[in-house]
Structure formats: structure tokens, C-alpha cells
Amino acid sequence: MEQQGGVGKSTLTFHLASTYAATHPKERVLVVDMCPQANCTMMLLGSGTKGESRLIELETQTPAPTIAGYLDERINVLAGTGKPSGTAWATQVSTENSALPENLYLVAGDGNLELLSAPLAYYANAQFPVGIWGAVHKWVLELIEDVTSGKEQWTVFIDTNPSFSIYTELAMIAASKLLVPFNADDSSRHAVGAIFRLLYGAGKANPVYDKFTFRTQTAANKLAAPHCHLFIGNRFTQYKGAAKGVLGSFSGRL
Numbered sequence: 001m002e003q004q005g006g007v008g009k010s011t012l013t014f015h016l017a018s019t020y021a022a023t024h025p026k027e028r029v030l031v032v033d034m035c036p037q038a039n040c041t042m043m044l045l046g047s048g049t050k051g052e053s054r055l056i057e058l059e060t061q062t063p064a065p066t067i068a069g070y071l072d073e074r075i076n077v078l079a080g081t082g083k084p085s086g087t088a089w090a091t092q093v094s095t096e097n098s099a100l101p102e103n104l105y106l107v108a109g110d111g112n113l114e115l116l117s118a119p120l121a122y123y124a125n126a127q128f129p130v131g132i133w134g135a136v137h138k139w140v141l142e143l144i145e146d147v148t149s150g151k152e153q154w155t156v157f158i159d160t161n162p163s164f165s166i167y168t169e170l171a172m173i174a175a176s177k178l179l180v181p182f183n184a185d186d187s188s189r190h191a192v193g194a195i196f197r198l199l200y201g202a203g204k205a206n207p208v209y210d211k212f213t214f215r216t217q218t219a220a221n222k223l224a225a226p227h228c229h230l231f232i233g234n235r236f237t238q239y240k241g242a243a244k245g246v247l248g249s250f251s252g253r254l
Contacts, residue, residue, distance in 0.1 A: 008181045010039040012232065013159040016179075018044070020155060021104040027153045030090065030105045032144065034067055034171045035161040038109025045108075046097045054096060059110050065089055067140075068110035071167070074139045075119055086146025107143065109159070113167055120166045134221030140167075141174040164198050169214055172199065177229035192231070199225045 013031060021029040033041045042051030063069045065088070073084040093104040124136040140158075148154035160171050172178075178199075182192055201215030210216055218225055 008232075009162075010035060010037070010043070010159050012179065012181055013040045013157050014043045017157040018100055018104060020157075021101040024155070025101065025103060027155055028103045028105060028148075029101075030107070030144065030147055030154055030156045031093075032067065032107045032140065032156065032158045032171070032174070033109030034113065034140070034167055035109055035159050036111050036114040037161070038111060040159045041106065041109040044093050044097060044100065044104075044106055055108065055110075058108050059112060064110060064112070065091065066108040066110035066112075067167075068112040068116055070107070070143055071113070071116050071120065071139060071170075074136075075116070075123065078123055086143040089143065090147045105147070107147070117166050120170075124166060131221065133217050134223055137170055137173045137217075137221070137223065140170040144174055164194075164214075172214070172225055173218070173223055175226040178226040179230050179232060180228060181232040195228070 013033075017029055017031045021027075031040060031044065038055055042048075042055050045051040045054045058064060058066050059068075061069075063073055067089070070084065070086065070089045077083050089107050090105045091108060092102065093100045093106050094102045120136065124133050126132050144156055148156065156174075158171050158175050160168050178195075180192065180195065182189075198214055201210070201213060214225070217223075
């Protein structure tokens with residue numbers, strides 16, 4: 001995750017997850033795509049028009065077998081329906097793209113995730129019941145726990161969007177380690193600093209809005225933000241200018 005687009009988050013997630021799955025055949029690998037652009041999902045599903053068409057099919061199902069479909073069902077839980085099982089939202093990637101390993105699984109991204117920002121924020125910031133902020137922010141963590149329950153060893157990769165939205169907060173609670181790609185420019189330098197302020201409250205606390213910050217809320221709800229594990233410099237940008245994501249440039253093969 002980084003506070004800037006075009007640094008290679010989705011591309012890195014695609015390559016890291018698929019390569020890790022290929023080189024660790026005794027493990028299972030899960031990708032949770034929490035970026036509304038769903039570029040990683042489209043790459044995993046075959047890339048180009050194939051991946052895009054399949055994603056549109058998933059998005060238009062009821063309920064949608066996507067991250068937005070799962071979160072929509074969790075919102076319905078608050079209206080009195082039963083809790084959905086997370087396993088229903090995980091797809092074995094090789095059934096969609098035979099070029100990728102059989103031990104690779106996906107909770108598909110969804111453009112409708114952006115539309116869920118308002119209701120997610122509404123319920124997370126409600127005054128009652130007590131602890132609702134923490135309960136809502138653990139939804140993606142609980143999804144992952146459902147999918148990865150059992151005897152198998154799992155490694156999970158989560159792709160995020162550039163901005164620190166409500167669903168990015170859910171991703172941060174679900175993650176234990178943070179990989180931060182960045183471009184070789186001043187904007188990325190500023191964005192990296194913003195990460196520490198958002199996640200850990202670096203710098204002087206604001207007397208007005210600090211009680212509403214992610215850092216304060218995680219502490220109050222006894223939740224942990226992920227550790228910054230690795231900063232990944234995009235050296236291509238240093239020589240060739242701003243990075244650009246080009247769909248169709250990936251065949252879906254390792």
C-alpha cells in the first residue's frame with residue numbers, strides 16, 4: 001500500500017503471489033484484492049479482455065463472489081441476517097486460468113467496493129453498539145480466517161488501493177506485514193511519510209481530530225496495524241518517468 005497510484009502495487013501482488021505459489025506447491029496461497037480497480041484480479045483471471053470480461057461476470061452475480069459481495073453480506077448481517085461463510089468467496093484461480101498453479105486462490109476485486117465506502121464508514125463509526133468500530137474493521141480478517149482454516153499452510157497477499165479509505169483500513173487490520181512500493185520522486189517520499197502518520201500516528205497529535213484517527217481507534221479496540229516489512233523502490237521510474245499500469249501486457253503466465 002502507498003498513498004500514490006501507479007507504483008506497481010497490483011503488479012507486484014500478481015507476480016509475488018503467483019511465483020510464491022509455484023515455488024511452494026505444498027502451501028496454499030490466497031490473494032485478497034481490495035483495490036476497486038481490481039487490476040490484480042483481471043491479471044489472475046487471464047488478463048486483457050478475458051480477465052476484464054470474467055470480472056464483469058463476477059461483479060454482476062447476486063450475491064457477487066467478490067470482496068464487495070462479501071462486505072455487502074456482512075453489512076446485511078447488521079440488519080439481522082446470518083453471518084456469511086468466507087469460503088464461499090474464494091475462487092481457485094486455476095479453474096479460471098489454467099496457466100497458474102492449482103494452489104493459488106483469489107477473493108476477487110470489485111469496482112463496487114468504492115460504493116460500499118459510505119455504508120462501511122457509517123456502521124464502523126456508529127456510537128452503538130460499543131466496539132462496533134473494531135467489529136467492522138475485523139471483517140476482512142475474519143474472511144481470511146474462514147478461508148484459511150484447516151490443516152493446510154496458507155500465505156496471504158492483499159492488494160490495496162492508493163488512498164487510505166475505510167476498506168484500506170480493513171485490509172491493514174487483516175495484514176501482518178506491509179510491502180510499500182514507491183517511485184523515485186518527491187511525491188513518493190511524501191507519501192511514505194504519510195503512511196507512518198496514518199498507521200502509527202507519527203508526529204504531533206492533533207487535539208481536535210486525533211481521537212478519530214486510525215492509530216487511536218486501533219489502540220482503543222486492541223487491534224494491531226501491520227509492521228512495515230519492506231520498501232520496494234521502482235527503479236524503472238527513475239530512468240523512464242512515471243510508472244503506468246498497462247492491462248494486456250501480462251499473459252497470466254509466470
